[in-house]
Amino acid sequence: MTRLYVDSDKFGGTNASATVEAFHNAIREIVRTRLAEAGGHWESFVFGKSLDLITKEDFGSVEKMMLDAGYRFDWSAAISPSERPDVYKPAEGVGDGDMAGFSFEHPEAVTAAPDAEGREQRGQGDNVARYATPCTGIARYIRSPAQVLKYLQEGVPADTIAVIDDSGGTLTAPILEQFKGVICAGGSTRSHLGILTREYGVPCLMNAKVSGIKHGDTVMIDVTAQPKTADDYQSGREVTANVWRIVK
Amino acid sequence: MNANKITYAQLLETNNLIQRHADESYWLCVTRTVQESKLFPVPAYMMLSYLMAYYRYPALFRKIESRMSAEEIGDRARNMGMKIQAPGMSYMPDFYLLGREWLLNMGIIKPTDGIEDLIYVMDFWKRFSLAYHRNDAHMTNREFGHRSQILPERRLQVYHADMYDCENGDELHEAAHSFMAAASQYGFLISCESRISLHNHGPYKLGDNVEMIVRDFMDMAESDFPWLDDAAEGVEFNNITVTMAVKDCHFYLVDDWGSFEARPEFSSDKLVGVGLYYSDNLSDGHQPLGMGSREELIATFNRLSEQVREATNKLWMKIAGWSRDQMMDAGAITYFAICKDLAHVAGVYDPADWMMVDERAERFRPLLNDEYSRDVLGELCVALNPTQQLHEYSMMQHANKNTRLYQLIPYSILAGEPYTAGVGEVYPGITYLPPKKDVYTTTKGKIGFEEYNRLSRESVPTNVDPKYRYLCDTWVKYNSETPLADELYKAEQATSRCLKGKGAGLVRTDIDALHR
Numbered sequence: 001m002t003r004l005y006v007d008s009d010k011f012g013g014t015n016a017s018a019t020v021e022a023f024h025n026a027i028r029e030i031v032r033t034r035l036a037e038a039g040g041h042w043e044s045f046v047f048g049k050s051l052d053l054i055t056k057e058d059f060g061s062v063e064k065m066m067l068d069a070g071y072r073f074d075w076s077a078a079i080s081p082s083e084r085p086d087v088y089k090p091a092e093g094v095g096d097g098d099m100a101g102f103s104f105e106h107p108e109a110v111t112a113a114p115d116a117e118g119r120e121q122r123g124q125g126d127n128v129a130r131y132a133t134p135c136t137g138i139a140r141y142i143r144s145p146a147q148v149l150k151y152l153q154e155g156v157p158a159d160t161i162a163v164i165d166d167s168g169g170t171l172t173a174p175i176l177e178q179f180k181g182v183i184c185a186g187g188s189t190r191s192h193l194g195i196l197t198r199e200y201g202v203p204c205l206m207n208a209k210v211s212g213i214k215h216g217d218t219v220m221i222d223v224t225a226q227p228k229t230a231d232d233y234q235s236g237r238e239v240t241a242n243v244w245r246i247v248k
Numbered sequence: 249m250n251a252n253k254i255t256y257a258q259l260l261e262t263n264n265l266i267q268r269h270a271d272e273s274y275w276l277c278v279t280r281t282v283q284e285s286k287l288f289p290v291p292a293y294m295m296l297s298y299l300m301a302y303y304r305y306p307a308l309f310r311k312i313e314s315r316m317s318a319e320e321i322g323d324r325a326r327n328m329g330m331k332i333q334a335p336g337m338s339y340m341p342d343f344y345l346l347g348r349e350w351l352l353n354m355g356i357i358k359p360t361d362g363i364e365d366l367i368y369v370m371d372f373w374k375r376f377s378l379a380y381h382r383n384d385a386h387m388t389n390r391e392f393g394h395r396s397q398i399l400p401e402r403r404l405q406v407y408h409a410d411m412y413d414c415e416n417g418d419e420l421h422e423a424a425h426s427f428m429a430a431a432s433q434y435g436f437l438i439s440c441e442s443r444i445s446l447h448n449h450g451p452y453k454l455g456d457n458v459e460m461i462v463r464d465f466m467d468m469a470e471s472d473f474p475w476l477d478d479a480a481e482g483v484e485f486n487n488i489t490v491t492m493a494v495k496d497c498h499f500y501l502v503d504d505w506g507s508f509e510a511r512p513e514f515s516s517d518k519l520v521g522v523g524l525y526y527s528d529n530l531s532d533g534h535q536p537l538g539m540g541s542r543e544e545l546i547a548t549f550n551r552l553s554e555q556v557r558e559a560t561n562k563l564w565m566k567i568a569g570w571s572r573d574q575m576m577d578a579g580a581i582t583y584f585a586i587c588k589d590l591a592h593v594a595g596v597y598d599p600a601d602w603m604m605v606d607e608r609a610e611r612f613r614p615l616l617n618d619e620y621s622r623d624v625l626g627e628l629c630v631a632l633n634p635t636q637q638l639h640e641y642s643m644m645q646h647a648n649k650n651t652r653l654y655q656l657i658p659y660s661i662l663a664g665e666p667y668t669a670g671v672g673e674v675y676p677g678i679t680y681l682p683p684k685k686d687v688y689t690t691t692k693g694k695i696g697f698e699e700y701n702r703l704s705r706e707s708v709p710t711n712v713d714p715k716y717r718y719l720c721d722t723w724v725k726y727n728s729e730t731p732l733a734d735e736l737y738k739a740e741q742a743t744s745r746c747l748k749g750k751g752a753g754l755v756r757t758d759i760d761a762l763h764r
Contacts, residue, residue, distance in 0.1 A: 005358040011650070012634030015353075017623035020633075023615060028355040046361050047671050051608055054356070060614035073619035077289040079572045080618045087617060129515065145287055145568045152561075168285035169436035174564045176433065186284070190507070192436050192443065199429035201516075230501070230509050234279060 002036040004028055019066075019073075026062045030054060063087070078144040094144040099215045102141060104165065104185050109211035110242075118248035119220060122213050125183060125205030126228035127241040128194045135181040135203040136220045136246065137161035139213050142172060151175050161219055167191035167206065176200060181221055183208045183243060189228050210243050218246040256662055258367055263656040265370040266345060270653035271645045272390045273342050276505050277629040278646070284622065285441045289572060291621035293440065293579025295350065299609035300584040302347030305340070306365035307674045308591065308601055309372045315705070316594040318372045320712060322379025326398050327711045328527035328534065329464035329489040330589040333380065333447050334389055334396065338504035340587045341373045345654040346628055352655055353633045359655045365670035366657065376590075383721060394501040396449040399462070400721050402740040402752075403534070404452055407460065407491045407523055408759045409746040412542050416517040420542060423549035424522040427556075428490060431465045434556040437563055438467060438476065440579035444586050447506045451499040455760065458520065459499055461508060463490045468556065469689035472588060474603060475578050477685040479562040483555045485526040486689045489534055493521030524548060529593045531691035532709045536743055573680040576616070577605060581679075595705035597697060599684050604677025629653075710739045728752045 006012070006028065015021040034053040038045045045053075066073075072089045075081045081088035093102035109123035137159040142148060148171060151157075156178035164172065167187020172179075176196060182204040184193055189206050197204035203223040213219060225241035232239045284290055312321070325332045348366070351357040377387045383400050386392040399407075414421040435445035445466050451459035469486040470476050494510070496518050501509040508514070524545060525534035538548025567575070581603055591597040605613075615621075627633050631644070631651035642650045661667040686696040692703055710716060719736050727733050733752040741747040746762050747754075754762075 004355040005360075006352065006355045006635065009634055009637075011637040011639055013637060015624075015634065016627055016632040019620050020623045020627055023620055023624075024354055027615075031355045042358070043666055043668055046357055046668055050356070051675075054611065056611045056614060059612055062615060063617060063620075073617050074622070076284040076286070076291070076618045076622060077572070077575070078286050079570075079575060080289060083572050084617075143286055148564075149568055152564075164286075166284065166286040168287070168290070168441045169433055170285055170441045170564075170567075171287040173433050173437050174561045190279070192441065196429070196433050196436070198515075199425075199432055227513065229513060230279060 002032045002040055004031060004035075022066060023062050026065055027059070030058045030062075034058075078146075091144075093141055095146065099141060101214075103212055103214050104163065105211050106185065106209035109209045111211055114247050118246055119244035120247050121242055122219070122245045123208060123210030123243040124240040125208030125210070125221070125243060126189050126239065127223055127225045128189045128204040128206060128227060129198045129201075129223070130225070130227055131203050131223040134220050134222050134224055135161065136218065137180040139163050139183070139215060139217045139219045141215050145171065148172055148175060151178075161221065163210075163213060163215075164193070167193050169193055169196045176202065181223070183210060183213075183219070183221060185210065188233060190230060190233070205241055205243065208243060213243070213245060220244045220246055254363065254367065254661065254667075256659070259657055259659055259662065261374075262367045262370050265341070265374055266366075266654050266656055267652075268388065268390075269341050269345060272388065272504060273629075274631065274644070274653050275646050276503060287567065288441045288575050288579055289616075289618055289621065290441050290579065291625040292616040292618060293576045294583060294625055295616055295621050296576060296580040296605065296609060296613065297583030298343050298347035298350060299612055300347075300580060300606050301340070301343035302351065302362075303606045303608045303671050304584070304601070304674055305344050305369055305587075306362075306670050307672070309369065311596055311601075312590050312594045313372070315596050318376040318590075319379040321590055321593050322376040323382070323712050323717065324529060324593055324709060325376075325380050326383070327403075327709055328529060328531065329447070329466060329487040329525070330528055330592070331444070331447075331466045331487075332376075332587060332589045332593065333398075333449065333464065334504045335444055335447060335506040336586045336589070337373065337376055337380065338388065339444065339583075341370060343583060343586070344369050349628055349633070349635065349654055350624065353628075353635045359658055360661055360665060360667040362670050363657055363661060363667045368670075389502055389504045394503050395451070396502050397452060398449055399452070401724065402737045404460075405737075405754060405756075405759050406740060406744045406747055407452075407462070408454055408756070409763050410536065410539055410744055411460075411491055411493055411521040411523040411763065412539075412545055413493075413521050415520060420522065420546050420549075421516070421519060423546045423553070424490065424492075424524075425516050425519065427549040427553045428463065430553045430556045430560070431468070431488070434468065434560045434563075435465055437560055437567070438473065438480075439582045440575070442579075442582060443506060444582065448502055448508045450502060450508075454493055454521075454756075458493055458495045459497075460521075461492045461494060461499060461502070463492060464488070465490070468559075470685070470694070471688045471690075472585065472597075472599070472603065472684075473578070473582070474679075474681045474684040475563065475566060476559075477682075477687065479566055480559045483559050483689070484552070485537070487527050488537070488552065489525040489527060491521075491523035491525070492519060494518050495520045526691065528691050529589070529709075530703050530707050532707075533711065533740070535691070536745065539745055571680065573613075576613070577679050577681050580605060581681075592700065592704055595701045595703075595707075597701055597704075599697060600677060601674060603681075603684055604679050606677050607675050608671075610678055724752065 075088040112121040114120040161181040169192035447464040469483040497510040737752040
């Protein structure tokens with residue numbers, strides 16, 4: 001059998017991700033096959049014959065192999081499962097249909113019973129910037145361009161604290177200024193959303209680990225807490241701010 | 249196989265340049281989070297862009313250098329806010345090397361492939377970077393302890409003198425801050441979620457407790473990117489520079505990817521002075537924008553804010569209607585073309601070179617679903633791929649793991665191990681995006697790309713005029729009383745409100761007094 005350079009790797013091992021390992025094993029097999037078909041001479045193959053012999057269809061067969069085995073992929077961009085629902089795991093919490101029952105559930109969310117003021121802790125996050133008072137508003141999940149478009153056309157409801165799992169700055173670009181606050185279940189205070197909320201003066205917790213917050217709940221984020229800095233991330237210091245649901 | 253014409257010294261240097269990027273890029277990756285977006289398939293387009301870089305950069309850089317050397321472009325880049333500074337030129341080798349690393353891991357190339365290309369790309373970057381950083385005499389911000397002082401005294405004096413004071417809550421502070429927020433957000437959207445439309449350099453010391461950061465907002469108008477056609481029609485300037493004086497904090501980190509960090513943390517109440525400029529390779533340096541009076545500057549910031557807000561909404565609506573392939577193309581082109589302005593400066597820009605996906609890279613698109621892209625990108629960026637593993641005695645910088653982000657060139661090619669030279673010429677490209685309008689917003693107006701190339705080839709900015717090009721701050725130190733130094737400074741001061749005609753004799757305290 002034709003051997004590739006990477007088939008003999010003293011220090012190598014396997015890919016950390018099982019998906020990457022499966023893909024790369026399949027791709028290497030395609031390369032071995034095509035190299036053998038081309039006569040096995042690497043120098044004339046690598047930037048020459050391989051460009052015709054290893055095709056887009058070959059690469060398409062790699063994903064198909066896993067789909068045929070029943071595997072469905074994680075999605076991150078809303079467009080991906082929207083265009084190819086048969087390829088990705090079901091998309092939840094991205095439309096009005098299932099919004100009422102949807103919630104982020106992080107296993108490390110710190111929860112506690114309501115205190116005397118009716119504040120039930122539902123998690124914690126990294127504070128982007130310090131404000132004089134905590135921020136209270138209505139939790140509204142925003143996880144797809146369709147939801148942003150709706151708010152863009154109809155206006156963002158007053159007192160919205162956006163609950164997002166996108167730490168980027170583009171999904172909510174046209175409506176970000178209208179949020180009262182943001183709870184972002186990803187990223188860090190240095191992520192694009194963190195940078196932009198700080199620039200706009202919108203209270204925000206990044207890397208939020210929350211549980212049991214439903215669309216429409218009244219929530220409070222403790223943005224009076226110490227912001228988490230790059231130094232804190234680098235040294236692994238835990239600096240968090242609370243997320244509460246107001247239950248009375 | 250090639251005749252062995254590569255030298256040991258070349259390999260030693262190239263491997264050192266590769267390792268510099270490996271060390272710093274690992275650190276820059278792990279101090280950020282993997283960037284995902286619900287709007288854009290970010291990891292998917294990033295992976296595609298790395299292959300575009302691998303297959304096209306060598307030929308495109310050779311085309312650029314057929315007209316202008318990397319070091320001359322580096323000299324010109326200091327003098328304007330185009331996208332060939334950090335992060336543009338810092339990312340460039342990373343994209344190329346990540347493409348190489350990914351192909352290695354898939355078994356599609358060997359570490360001995362494309363060696364002449366690799367040596368050339370790294371050498372091109374080195375020569376550009378040394379020229380660009382000439383005034384602080386480093387190759388990267390990292391080498392300078394994460395600091396970037398690219399400007400000469402004469403330009404800093406103009407920025408310092410012409411800046412308008414502001415304080416938290418006043419109209420200018422509000423207008424400047426609002427513009428920077430809106431422009432940052434617009435920049436992320438233009439660049440499909442990446443931060444590569446934004447650049448910061450500095451700090452520069454304005455006083456005992458005051459530092460200046462210079463912020464560039466780039467590629468904002470109708471120009472190279474097809475997706476800005478029509479959406480950005482109302483944006484007047486393609487490249488805008490804001491000078492910011494900041495008190496009571498020290499910018500201890502200005503990294504090669506364009507981010508800054510301060511202690512104590514920078515917040516808007518610390519902003520005490522601002523200036524505003526526009527530029528490109530045709531403008532002969534930074535030109536003042538609305539700097540005639542405080543009122544004019546406030547009105548200009550507000551006008552520009554409105555322009556970018558309107559463009560943000562139009563662009564967002566356009567993107568929301570795109571297919572995934574269109575999103576991938578826009579993102580991949582944004583990344584791959586991060587150094588496209590090299591071609592503009594040299595006057596050899598062609599949208600077919602920079603705004604298309606090379607068909608060799610295009611083959612890989614079917615691999616790039618969200619999960620595979622996320623995982624392979626994550627593995628590559630923190631050195632988890634098998635090809636990135638080293639022997640167990642080794643300890644990489646920053647993590648003490650036995651890994652290396654980018655494979656070095658094996659020295660065995662000098663002992664006769666076969667190697668291949670490179671990927672060859674540019675192959676045809678494809679795109680799912682609509683055709684680009686032939687409209688480029690420059691400081692000479694909205695023009696077609698051939699006209700832009702013609703003007704670029706004719707342009708000789710003052711700072712690279714042979715008479716002035718090598719008159720550095722070391723020369724000025726001992727020659728400030730000469731007519732030539734005076735001429736040099738007066739050329740820089742020609743459009744300065746406060747310094748026009750003042751010449752070479754002033755020092756920072758004089759500027760401070762004039763400013764007050």
